[in-house]
Amino acid sequence: DWRLVNRVLKEGYVVLDKGKFVRVLEEFLKERLLERIVIDDLESIKPYLKEIERVVAKEKKKFEKIEFDRVDFSCFPPCMRNILADLRKGINIPHTARFAVTSFLLNIGLDTEQIIDLFKSAPDFDEEKTRYQVEHIAGSKGTEYDCPACDTMKTYQNCYEDNSCKKINHPISYYRRCMKRMKLSQKDGDKT
Known part of the structure; x- marks a missing residue:
């Protein structure tokens, strides 16, 4: 729950751990981007979506936890x-x-x-x-x-x-x- 009453305050600032801070920042950026993006013609961007998905998937792999069969x-x-x-x-x-x-x-x-x-x-x-x-x-x-x-x-x-x-x-x-x-x-x- 993100209500202020459920947050720790220190000298007037909300204290967040790294994970929660990243989540808040993510939501803020998402909202700001959505405010600025106006797409009148969705069909015109379809050709680029596959490439964007490919690049995002490749970058996302860099941050995934790696599972190794054994430790060497x-x-x-x-x-x-x-x-x-x-x-x-x-x-x-x-x-x-x-x-x-x-x-x-x-x-x-x-x-x-x-x-x-x-x-x-x-x-x-x-x-x-x-x-x-x-x-x-x-x-x-x-x-x-x-x-x-x-x-x-x-x-x-x-x-x-x-x-x-x-x-x-x-x-x-x-x-x-x-x-x-x-x-x-x-x-x-x-x-x-």
């Missing part, structure tokens, strides 16, 4: 391999790296318990705090978080780029491409 550590991008290696060595990794690796692992299919197990080697491990943070990133409290893009990883000095990262702008893209290549090479191997 050999396909992890260098940033995630390095963060996990540091974690296994008992090195205290920064919060930004913890967030990045947690969101990455959730997005490729690891469950909360598997991720908590990975953090047990952290020198400051606290199971209750770790569980809360992993579940929060997984979306149990509302917003499900995506893994940070490469530019963000670089900003926080969590990027360990190598030659295999060329033309990649997101750790999930790196993983997806590697898994696709592995799947194709398995198919080629099955044919021989």
